[in-house]
Amino acid sequence: MYGVEKRRSDVQGLPPGWKREESIRKSGLSAGKTDVYYLSPSGDKIRSKPQLVRSLGENFDLSCFDFRTGKILQSAIRKSKRHTAGSYDYARGIRHDANLVLPIRQTASIFKQPVTVVRNRPESRTKSDLKHGPQEQPKQLFWEKRLHGLQACDITEEKFKSLDLPNNIQGVGPELSTENMLQSIAAALHLNSQPITGQHASKAVVVTENDIQKQEVKVTEARKKLEQAISSLID
DNA sequence: GACTTCGGCTT
């Protein structure tokens, strides 16, 4: 480094291992301009937002992230949807439908988004009753049915066989197929950090010790198969 | 050759 001021900061909001660095140009036509870059945990020097997106993979939504300041523009947070008219959006109905973006984490985890904490007075119990435990975004009722007809397949377009559900798990709702149930459960696994309980009141799902043991056997067998498959690849 | 900093094309 030569005649430039440079300061490195562990700005909070960056995940561990990330550094944000800025340097001010001291000479030339662009003297005074500030260059910002980020140092990834793996030592890469990121010097633009596109580059950051690249290094991070497509599974992060940095649309609300301001590269220059290193902060989230809460102004852009709500409006982050909606595209400019004109160009066709091939992901229409997928990316723009919050209920369908299942396996992709929508938040850029490397930059913690600010959260406004609203505290109610101890007395006002009206709304605080709802605020216990992790809150889930409201969803359209039976939104899983939109997944109807979608199936996973391998590279030869051979469809994967669906799974069977234990018969103590039953769908509640109009024309809920087993396939739909599985999609719903899979979605819940992705979206929730809490246990998946299904309907609480009437038809609670009971998992017996026997069920657990059977499942353990299955897992063990699957692991053996996997182990064999891998070792046969190595030979 | 690696790394820093600036210019200038592009949006």
Place this chain on the structure above:
DNA sequence: AAGCCGAAGTC
């Protein structure tokens, strides 16, 4: 005006 990135410049 800002962003991005090639490349000049420095070590």
